[in-house]
Amino acid sequence: MIVVENLTHQYGSRLALSNVSFEVGKGEIFGLLGPNGGGKSTLFRILSTMMSPTAGRAVVAGFDVARDPAGVRRRAGVVFQTQSLDKSLSVEENLRSQGHLHGLSGHVLRERIDRAVKQLGLGDRRNDLVESLSGGLRRRVEIAKALLHRPQVLLMDEASTGLDPAARRDLSNHIESLRSEDGVTILLTTHILEEAGRCDRLVLLHQGKIVAQGSPDELRSRIGGDVVVLKSANTAALTQGIEQRFGLAPKIMDGQVRVEIKNGHRFIAEVVEAFPGAIESVALNKPTLEDVFVHETGVSIE
Amino acid sequence: MSNFFLPAATLWQRELVRFWRQKSRLLGVIASPLVIWLLIGYGSNSLGRFYSGALVLTVMFSAIFSTISIIEDRREGFLLSMLVSPAPRTSMVLGKILGAATLAWIQGLIFLAFAPLAGLKITLEELLSAAGAIFLVSFTLTGLGFLIAWKMESTAGFHAIMNLLLLPMWMVSGALFPLSEAHGWVKGLMWVNPLTYGISLVNHTLRYPVVTPGTQVSLLVTLVFGLGLLLACGMLAARKSTRSAA
Numbered sequence: 370m371i372v373v374e375n376l377t378h379q380y381g382s383r384l385a386l387s388n389v390s391f392e393v394g395k396g397e398i399f400g401l402l403g404p405n406g407g408g409k410s411t412l413f414r415i416l417s418t419m420m421s422p423t424a425g426r427a428v429v430a431g432f433d434v435a436r437d438p439a440g441v442r443r444r445a446g447v448v449f450q451t452q453s454l455d456k457s458l459s460v461e462e463n464l465r466s467q468g469h470l471h472g473l474s475g476h477v478l479r480e481r482i483d484r485a486v487k488q489l490g491l492g493d494r495r496n497d498l499v500e501s502l503s504g505g506l507r508r509r510v511e512i513a514k515a516l517l518h519r520p521q522v523l524l525m526d527e528a529s530t531g532l533d534p535a536a537r538r539d540l541s542n543h544i545e546s547l548r549s550e551d552g553v554t555i556l557l558t559t560h561i562l563e564e565a566g567r568c569d570r571l572v573l574l575h576q577g578k579i580v581a582q583g584s585p586d587e588l589r590s591r592i593g594g595d596v597v598v599l600k601s602a603n604t605a606a607l608t609q610g611i612e613q614r615f616g617l618a619p620k621i622m623d624g625q626v627r628v629e630i631k632n633g634h635r636f637i638a639e640v641v642e643a644f645p646g647a648i649e650s651v652a653l654n655k656p657t658l659e660d661v662f663v664h665e666t667g668v669s670i671e
Numbered sequence: 672m673s674n675f676f677l678p679a680a681t682l683w684q685r686e687l688v689r690f691w692r693q694k695s696r697l698l699g700v701i702a703s704p705l706v707i708w709l710l711i712g713y714g715s716n717s718l719g720r721f722y723s724g725a726l727v728l729t730v731m732f733s734a735i736f737s738t739i740s741i742i743e744d745r746r747e748g749f750l751l752s753m754l755v756s757p758a759p760r761t762s763m764v765l766g767k768i769l770g771a772a773t774l775a776w777i778q779g780l781i782f783l784a785f786a787p788l789a790g791l792k793i794t795l796e797e798l799l800s801a802a803g804a805i806f807l808v809s810f811t812l813t814g815l816g817f818l819i820a821w822k823m824e825s826t827a828g829f830h831a832i833m834n835l836l837l838l839p840m841w842m843v844s845g846a847l848f849p850l851s852e853a854h855g856w857v858k859g860l861m862w863v864n865p866l867t868y869g870i871s872l873v874n875h876t877l878r879y880p881v882v883t884p885g886t887q888v889s890l891l892v893t894l895v896f897g898l899g900l901l902l903a904c905g906m907l908a909a910r911k912s913t914r915s916a917a
Contacts, residue, residue: 439757457693466682472757
């Protein structure tokens with residue numbers, strides 16, 4: 370549904386995207402994960418036809434974004450990071466304007482609005498002015514708006530930014546039901562790990578390049594083991610002790626000692642016995658996408 | 672065809688609904704030209720002389736207010752979803768300019784209510800032709816505002832242009848002194864200033880004595896200027912870019 374081939378984009382002399390290639394299949398929820406400035410927004414702007422790439426090719430729903438942006442615009446819905454609603458209009462008025470922009474009118478438009486409003490649980494708010502809605506509700510209106518013309522592809526830029534965890538969970542349930550009920554293909558950009566973890570597949574973008582791609586599980590398995598996190602009153606001494614005794618390379622992150630190791634449960638038993646009293650708490654974690662990002666790039670996503 | 676007119680109509684309607692919901696804007700737009708007019712007019716005992724200028728200033732302020740929203744709208748707002756919709760850019764330009772021009776026109780018409788204060792007695796026929804003239808001027812000034820606003824990154828830049836270009840343009844348009852009384856190079860400026868013809872057109876329709884430029888020339892120049900601006904706006908907005916539109 371989306372094909373990106375050797376996509377490169379330069380702002381003047383600054384390289385924002387470098388030879389990016391990936392494909393997204395029909396009905397997939399696909400994530401672009403990376404830190405701000407990693408190239409996600411540039412890629413999003415190109416896919417949503419807001420600008421043309423300087424080199425390479427991107428095809429959305431069968432249409433080339435640079436050569437046939439009108440074709441893409443008819444088949445893709447776009448949800449922006451910033452608000453694209455008119456605050457002084459009501460929910461329904463916003464939806465109606467959007468329908469008109471897509472050439473919809475009359476009873477077809479009314480039915481589409483009814484359905485979108487219902488699908489995103491906005492029924493009782495449809496006559497309220499957008500300025501009276503909470504951030505989470507506004508996001509849902511944005512999505513309802515992007516769905517009116519029944520797009521095959523939904524492009525979402527940092528859609529959960531500024532939402533509290535409950536609203537974020539709620540949003541991802543809506544996204545999941547769009548895929549399962551309507552078969553919409555969804556591409557989203559995010560720097561939130563939890564959200565990335567719910568995608569079917571991901572690319573990790575760093576400095577305009579893809580550093581890894583695959584399903585969240587595939588990516589996590591690249592670490593090859595567990596992550597053991599130890600809390601200690603004296604992290605430096607503990608780190609040194611583990612280096613000497615086990616020949617490992619622990620890292621200190623956020624004031625805790627982190628060790629990447631296979632069969633973490635055995636290591637825990639040994640390390641607690643080896644340094645009695647030095648360890649306050651122990652956690653055995655499966656690797657997170659953050660761990661993967663750190664592993665591939667040496668820097669943190671945040 | 673509905674794919675061209677429907678988006679234009681919805682944008683036009685949006686401008687009107689927004690305006691209706693923030694009626695305080697009306698006061699801001701009409702009050703300051705009114706104060707300027709009354710101060711200069713009473714001060715120099717010539718309310719009639721400055722009337723059309725003040726009316727056009729009202730229209731200009733309204734056009735500026737409306738087109739300035741393009742800058743904010745594009746960064747964060749409604750314009751974003753227009754840019755990624757299949758609606759032709761030209762239809763968006765038309766809708767936005769017509770909407771903003773309609774607002775400016777309505778405010779110009781409200782200002783017409785002060786005409787008796789200027790010693791002008793207007794017949795119905797004059798009222799209708801004045802309404803037409805005011806619409807043309809509204810349309811050109813909105814087009815000009817759009818053209819300036821489209822490429823602007825910030826509203827601060829727009830204010831700078833307004834002070835440096837639009838206000839001086841108004842000053843040498845016959846709003847403060849007629850073309851026949853102008854001297855030297857300023858007179859030359861007035862001849863090439865399209866707004867001179869707009870003000871003159873309004874004066875002609877209100878039967879305020881103006882010698883130059885004549886009615887037909889004023890009408891023709893204002894029309895050509897308006898259509899030229901519309902064309903320029905359409906071309907500007909339809910351009911493809913490797914820089915982001917937003």
